[in-house]
Ligand code: ADP
């Protein structure tokens with residue numbers, strides 16, 4: 001019997017309590033995954049020990065062979081997972097099994113939807129696997145001792161998964177961790193050697209440590225290894241089944257759903273490494289955080305070195321999951337060294353190339369799958385025009401957009417398709433940036449192009465502003481905003497025939513005087529057919545949409561004034577022209593400006609003033 005001391009009862013962090021409640025009452029239709037999570041933690045613990053032991057071999061104590069043992073006891077109705085990995089100190093037990101230290105926990109909890117399949121996949125991603133023990137257990141007992149600590153520094157943790165847990169210091173001669181699950185009523189199916197073996201095969205064959213159980217056969221007393229126990233990526237590609245790859249993916253990515261695609265490569269040459277990279281089917285909840293470490297694990301000669309080695313892929317590919325194992329890196333490599341390591345540069349560009357190849361292939365051969373990918377990760381991929389200037393042309397071929405020629409809100413049009421169906425004499429790729437598709441589709445800026453059947457890309461992701469800035473052209477066709485500059489449409493003859501911007505026009509002059517310094521200029525428009533007016537910027541200036549994005553993020557934006565373009569053949573302009581009263585004319589001018597602002601999705605600086613002016617003018621109209 002162990003001597004217990006210093007026992008205390010502590011409350012779970014609120015987030016843990018919420019999570020436990022979800023686990024027990026609504027999640028995981030697939031109960032058996034608790035075993036996968038326990039094994040995964042045991043395997044991580046072995047990885048950590050192996051890594052630390054590189055510096056300090058004494059951590060192995062007298063047990064250098066790392067392994068995991070699974071036991072069950074029909075009488076006691078328990079299942080135990082035992083490892084001789086790194087173990088935990090008392091503080092670590094309290095930190096890791098009583099709180100969720102990860103940032104974004106409440107954001108995570110808020111993103112749960114109640115849809116079991118989706119939520120269990122999110123739970124997996126969030127890495128809260130330990131608590132899954134309570135899906136099948138009414139009480140969980142953990143005993144552990146940190147490698148290198150004294151035997152009196154063992155810890156016992158017990159909880160029934162409600163609001164609290166107890167911890168006590170115990171005597172524990174061996175290092176590592178034992179997790180014992182006291183099964184709930186009705187979960188006795190799990191107390192079966194074959195059942196447990198089959199679950200272990202299903203989920204844990206690729207774990208590179210041996211998982212042992214007592215032999216089931218009477219004559220063969222003793223232990224046997226029940227998993228394959230080789231690192232999956234070291235096996236030849238043709239011997240690995242699709243199911244094994246997908247299972248491995250779920251393990252490394254903490255995912256419940258299959259990956260969309262994967263690529264397994266052994267690279268020989270200047271730098272030798274193996275990469276196994278997966279493209280997930282769904283975006284994680286924290287995809288938008290560019291600072292978040294990426295999900296590729298680094299191994300050196302099969303020894304786990306670090307999780308989320310952000311140096312292994314550029315930020316725009318941060319959705320990729322998998323592993324890289326290289327023989328050419330030192331075992332004691334740190335994040336700092338990684339940043340300047342030449343070998344890593346080679347690996348990074350090799351991995352990025354593989355991912356892009358995978359996507360090109362998917363886009364070509366499995367367009368529907370690619371559409372799913374684009375919906376989840378398109379906005380991140382677009383960051384590639386900034387992150388990877390050397391690959392811009394190649395990545396741009398993977399982009400998909402909405403346009404005046406596409407239906408619905410899915411982004412389905414590629415630039416190569418756009419370029420393949422240009423109108424006669426079209427010299428540019430035209431685009432419009434807007435806050436949303438509805439606003440884009442009804443924008444006055446599109447009118448003249450619609451009239452000439454010229455397709456316009458409708459760009460509504462904030463990142464699109466940066467895409468058009470950095471891309472500038474695609475296969476020889478410059479990108480052109482339809483909301484900037486003087487649109488030169490069609491042939492030179494047509495352009496020449498357009499009205500001189502009406503500088504001499506008396507109405508235009510009166511509008512300029514009335515609007516004063518709200519506008520840079522007032523011009524007669526070539527782009528409007530049915531609307532009365534719109535705002536445009538000069539070619540080299542920031543777009544109005546980008547100004548709004550920057551302002552909304554609190555950035556100082558250089559004050560650039562728009563040009564008000566008016567459609568002189570519109571009846572409203574005819575009405576305005578006939579206004580003799582200077583005060584009322586000013587109201588009309590302001591109304592034109594305000595409606596141009598509203599129609600591009602802008603905010604009126606003085607909405608109440610707008611309403612008053614509008615009403616005054618409506619009431620002044622003849623009945
Ligand atoms: P994750 O594995 O994603 O970190 P878990 O909820 O599965 O999340 O585990 C929480 C933490 O508890 C782990 O990060 C680890 O620090 C600790 N832990 C769990 N099981 C073990 C174990 N068998 N040995 C050592 N530490 C463990």
Ligand code: MG
Pocket residue numbers: 037040041127128129130
């Ligand atoms: Mg885990």
